[in-house]
Amino acid sequence: MSHASPAPDRGIDRVLDRTVVLGYSRLGYAVRRRRWSAGDPRPGALEGRTALVTGGGSGLGEATVLGLARLGARVHVLVRSPERAAHAVARIEQQLRDEGRVAELRVERCDVSDPEAIDAFADGFCAREDGRAELDVLVHNAGVMPPDRTESVDGHELSVATHVLGPIRLTERLLPALRRSERGARVVFVASGGMYTQPLPVGDPEFEHGTYRGAVAYARSKRMQVELAPVLDRRWSPERISTSVMHPGWADTPGLARSLPAFRASTRLLLRTPEAGADTAVWLAATDPVPPSGAFWHDRRMRPTSYRAATHPDPGETEELWRWAAAAAGLDRP
Template sequence: MNFSDIVDSTLELPIFPSFTRVGFDLRSRLEHWRSLDDYQLDGRTVAITGATSGLGRAAAKQLARMGASVIVMGRNPTKTEQVVNDLRHETKQSNIFSLIVDMGDLDSVNNAANKILSEYNQLDVLIHNAGALSAIRQTAPNGVELTVMAQVVGPFLLTSLLLDRLQESAKARVITMSSGGMYGAELEVESLPMTPANYNGTRQYALAKRAQVTLNEMWAEKIVDRMVVFQALHPGWSDTPGVAEALPTFKKIVGPLLRSPEAGADTMIWLAADDDRAIATSGKFWLDRRIRTIHRLNRTKRSDTPERRRALWDWVESVATKG
């Protein structure tokens, strides 16, 4: 174990320094990370959901700077188009395009997938980044709780619909932005969508993020030929509009130590760009360009059984195909 490994393990154990900008700054310097600007993505196409603010916007901007054609996927047509125009101006790149999708609406997801298939001959990277923490329970058009639909079922459907196109591209990958909040959540199936009686926005978000990480592993197991690599990650604690809106007290307390959106998005971008370690494995969970455990607590590990995993896949697939 070298010095940077020791520092990494020391940071990771108590969570707090690891998830803050302290962890990011120390790791990037001690490990001499390759600058993202050194990667050239000319000729590659990247589609990213939730790309109009926060981590998604930061990622879209950097990916465009690296030469990729970027499909900015957002729910609000006016905002999405404005972000695309702004990014073109900021990056001096014209290869940035808008695509409207509501990830909680299966019809919208189907329409978005059809548009990608009809307008883009190539898709190298699909990034599932859309995700909001809602204090108020909402339902999707099919009646299922919205967080689960938009962050679990919708991404599952979009991946399924675009998988053949991804498999046509060399070094293709599907990347899912999860959250460190999933560490406190068990793997649930029947109670994954919380009811009006027991709804808690923070817990619902964590349950959805746990399901994302599990499904990422299962996708990797099913796509055994490795023509498409699946990776999930969490960004640490980042200063985004979503955090400010959903967790104002947390932002006030931790504020000075929160990572910038660019730092929070770094590993997501690196996983999309790197043709070495980022594609050497599949189905892993990352923070700061390193593979991490998916369980920190015994109770969450106990909940993660093969039977429950199969039930999760079957339930998500069933809901996704009903649309």
């Protein structure tokens, strides 16, 4: 099965992508979706498999949980507040019942910006089933966009702690379970098209200098996710783990309404549904054969990581950032 659209569609797809407004909107999704039917994951593609979605209590995370569960996965919904996630879980269970399916969902508590919470959760998860717990899909979706510079419990800028350091540490601590995946595990990072506006902040990864803006900090941390994907692929591929990064386009989520109300108001008619935004994350987790690892995806196609020379890392910058991230995430070795 091919992982790209047929050749005649490439020109249309390229135009949609470069215009941004068309490609990231519901229009871009609708145009591309008409050409995907043959490439959808088969029904039941994740039967008997276990998935974990961080930030699965609303928006894109909720839509990702729904998509994975629809394909038969047992899904662990990792959230800071299980109480706040209860309504989302109930909605998912009801929707699947209406479709004649049974959801296997388990809500878990963990703040992915907190190393101690990560370690406690991961150690407990890996110890389940007499130490034989398996994890087949890990989707790093949890996101924050504080308006003012905020630090995590161990002193890192909150966006980078939540989007970069926490996911790296969580994946590393879950390696025993990921290794047990019979068909090879898949790790998916949910990034943002906003990362195209920012270079890799090698000299200031914690946003300690200049005027702090939440949207810029968010985009910078997403740039880090994208540029580190090949590094993480090299690190985890010997464990039979595929690593992908995707961006959802412009989706109408509670997080967008809360963090960027003016943007949402001006683009509301163009915004995708959360389910459309989550489509590529679900596809990366379930399609067969496994998509190329270490790549950046949007609407089921690999995308360039930069369109301007000013945002393309210089030689050695990605490795320099990786050494910082590995140390900040508390890895034993970079």
